[in-house]
Amino acid sequence: MNTRTGTSICLFGAYPVRVDGLPFRLGISGSTEKLFQYLLVHMEKESRREYLADLFWRGSSSGRQRSALNSAIWRIKRQLRNVEGVELYCDGPAVFLHVNESVHVDATELAAIVHSLSSGDGISEAVAKRLHQALDACDAPFMDGVNSSWVLAERERLFNIQIRGMTILMHWLGQKRRYEDALEIGRRLLAEDPARESAQREVMWLYVLNGQRAQAIRQYLEFEAWLRRELDIEPMPETRALYQHIRLELGASRLREASSPASGSDAESRRAAFNLLLGAIERSRRDLYEVLSQQLS
Numbered sequence: 001m002n003t004r005t006g007t008s009i010c011l012f013g014a015y016p017v018r019v020d021g022l023p024f025r026l027g028i029s030g031s032t033e034k035l036f037q038y039l040l041v042h043m044e045k046e047s048r049r050e051y052l053a054d055l056f057w058r059g060s061s062s063g064r065q066r067s068a069l070n071s072a073i074w075r076i077k078r079q080l081r082n083v084e085g086v087e088l089y090c091d092g093p094a095v096f097l098h099v100n101e102s103v104h105v106d107a108t109e110l111a112a113i114v115h116s117l118s119s120g121d122g123i124s125e126a127v128a129k130r131l132h133q134a135l136d137a138c139d140a141p142f143m144d145g146v147n148s149s150w151v152l153a154e155r156e157r158l159f160n161i162q163i164r165g166m167t168i169l170m171h172w173l174g175q176k177r178r179y180e181d182a183l184e185i186g187r188r189l190l191a192e193d194p195a196r197e198s199a200q201r202e203v204m205w206l207y208v209l210n211g212q213r214a215q216a217i218r219q220y221l222e223f224e225a226w227l228r229r230e231l232d233i234e235p236m237p238e239t240r241a242l243y244q245h246i247r248l249e250l251g252a253s254r255l256r257e258a259s260s261p262a263s264g265s266d267a268e269s270r271r272a273a274f275n276l277l278l279g280a281i282e283r284s285r286r287d288l289y290e291v292l293s294q295q296l297s
Contacts, residue, residue, distance in 0.1 A: 007085045009040065009105040011158075013140035016040050017083060026079040031056045032072040037146055039076075039088070039097040041154050043105075046094035055150070107142070107158055110134040114165040123172050131169050135185075138162060163193055170202060179210035194226060197239050208246055216246050 008018045015023035028036060035056050053065035077088050085100035113131050142155045166189040173182035186203040200223050207216035220243040227233050
């Protein structure tokens with residue numbers, strides 16, 4: 001739940017304007033509401049009056065279009081008087097929605113964090129926490145309930161940013177050996193985009209690192225069946241090779257041997273053996289990818 005104080009813009013979800021964390025209903029509907037939604041998605045971008053009039057009142061005469069647009073703008077401006085930090089500018093031929101920097105915008109926050117990161121390397125704990133919070137805030141459908149053609153491009157753009165953000169966070173959590181947390185993000189990513197094979201492979205490795213080799217194998221088999229059912233294709237060679245590597249090379253007996261300390265059973269010995277096991281799996285991973293890169297190039 002959004003618990004922020006003041007005004008916030010939540011483009012992910014059904015109520016885009018919130019005040020003190022609660023939905024703020026502007027009391028507009030129909031084409032006026034659609035106009036406001038359009039201006040929210042394209043905030044700070046100028047749109048010509050003629051374009052907006054034709055977009056939302058197509059089929060009416062030019063005079064009726066202008067009248068309807070003017071009426072809608074007036075109603076939106078009147079309602080926004082009660083929303084601090086958001087103002088509709090309509091002087092001259094252009095119209096645009098201005099949102100003050102003090103207003104938190106969920107999509108803007110997510111995009112800014114993801115664009116500042118190239119990978120999971122070098123991310124601080126604080127930045128990772130911000131990324132996690134931004135992803136959680138954008139977990140609902142983008143502009144839920146709005147299916148107009150003009151929203152589709154922005155929805156696709158932000159979907160790709162979400163996927164990239166989840167990938168970065170998953171890698172960072174994996175590097176920190178927080179495998180359960182990394183798997184949670186990985187499963188969430190695959191729920192959004194199950195055809196993304198690089199993420200499928202990453203989740204398989206995370207299962208192995210988390211001591212769930214059987215689940216890694218099951219993950220591949222379910223993905224293979226999904227691809228055949230939905231797209232009538234096979235997994236990529238890299239994914240098939242990884243499956244065979246986990247199934248044959250990372251056998252259960254090998255893992256048991258690596259995880260059993262040679263002497264003593266104290267916590268320090270177990271910890272050292274566990275670190276050796278993780279190191280062996282990571283080296284196996286790097287070696288496999290190096291061989292695949294040479295074979296497939």
